Amino acid sequence: MRLCRYLDATLGEDRLGLVQGQEILDVTPALDAIPAQRWPLAQGDPLITHLEAVTVRIRTLAAAAPRRPLAGAKLKSPVANPSKIINAPINYAAHIDEAKKDQGIAHGRDIKNIWDWGLFLKANSALIGPGEEIRLRMPDRRNDHEVELAVIIGKPCNKVAKADALAYVAGYAIGLDMTIRGPELPSFRKSVDTYAVCGPWLTTADEVGDPGNLRLFITVNGEMRQDASTARMVYDVPKLIEYASSMYTLLPGDLIFTGTPEGVGPVKPGDVLHAEIEKVG
Ligand code: MN
Numbered sequence: 405m406r407l408c409r410y411l412d413a414t415l416g417e418d419r420l421g422l423v424q425g426q427e428i429l430d431v432t433p434a435l436d437a438i439p440a441q442r443w444p445l446a447q448g449d450p451l452i453t454h455l456e457a458v459t460v461r462i463r464t465l466a467a468a469a470p471r472r473p474l475a476g477a478k479l480k481s482p483v484a485n486p487s488k489i490i491n492a493p494i495n496y497a498a499h500i501d502e503a504k505k506d507q508g509i510a511h512g513r514d515i516k517n518i519w520d521w522g523l524f525l526k527a528n529s530a531l532i533g534p535g536e537e538i539r540l541r542m543p544d545r546r547n548d549h550e551v552e553l554a555v556i557i558g559k560p561c562n563k564v565a566k567a568d569a570l571a572y573v574a575g576y577a578i579g580l581d582m583t584i585r586g587p588e589l590p591s592f593r594k595s596v597d598t599y600a601v602c603g604p605w606l607t608t609a610d611e612v613g614d615p616g617n618l619r620l621f622i623t624v625n626g627e628m629r630q631d632a633s634t635a636r637m638v639y640d641v642p643k644l645i646e647y648a649s650s651m652y653t654l655l656p657g658d659l660i661f662t663g664t665p666e667g668v669g670p671v672k673p674g675d676v677l678h679a680e681i682e683k684v685g
Pocket of ligand 1: 492
């Protein structure tokens with residue numbers, strides 16, 4: 405199942421969509437399966453927390469749901485309210501190699517290994533979808549694209565073992581970890597508004613199967629920039645879930661951007677980025 409969030413410009417509100425082929429089925433009434441909440445709100449994304457109940461409603465609504473073309477839809481992040489956006493730095497060997505060679509990436513840092521650096525967080529307020537625009541901050545600096553497989557956590561988990569980790573995944577999306585290069589901490593440089601792109605939709609884990617051998621690529625203005633496979637990750641998806649949850653509880657809707665392969669490079673205002681991940685979107 406492929407679930408998207410899109411803006412209905414006429415209504416001026418976000419809708420929940422089921423993507424089928426080149427169409428979006430408006431299944432917004434399925435959100436009624438999410439119980440009303442009172443303050444203080446539970447942490448975690450309400451849609452992902454109640455995804456099973458929402459999915460049951462979607463199946464009954466789908467046949468009669470209004471349809472619209474996928475083309476031209478203003479897609480937003482399928483997860484609206486993650487409790488955190490977790491990021492793996494230097495998680496592909498060939499990207500580590502290019503970072504060591506290029507001071508435009510390294511900025512004097514000693515590029516080591518993921519187990520030396522740990523993980524970092526991007527601000528939730530940076531989150532947008534592919535139907536929205538990245539707005540460059542500090543355009544005098546190098547601003548890079550980093551295409552990454554994004555894992556969407558489905559159930560709370562803490563100190564989960566690698567062997568059990570995939571049972572906690574709701575689905576996958578494409579993540580763009582947009583980055584201002586420079587000497588500051590990554591959580592600062594990578595948390596600019598619009599610098600965490602997630603989309604085009606949530607593809608449920610059952611449709612993807614093994615996340616460990618998926619082609620991912622990104623073009624800028626039609627030119628191929630990054631083209632690799634998730635098989636080249638240093639820490640694979642189960643290991644990243646084990647590693648992250650060894651330090652903090654993962655909640656439904658939490659996003660893990662799993663690191664970028666080689667080929668990162670600068671973007672400038674007006675560029676068009678096109679990313680794909682096999683089986684995901
Ligand atoms: Mn990254």
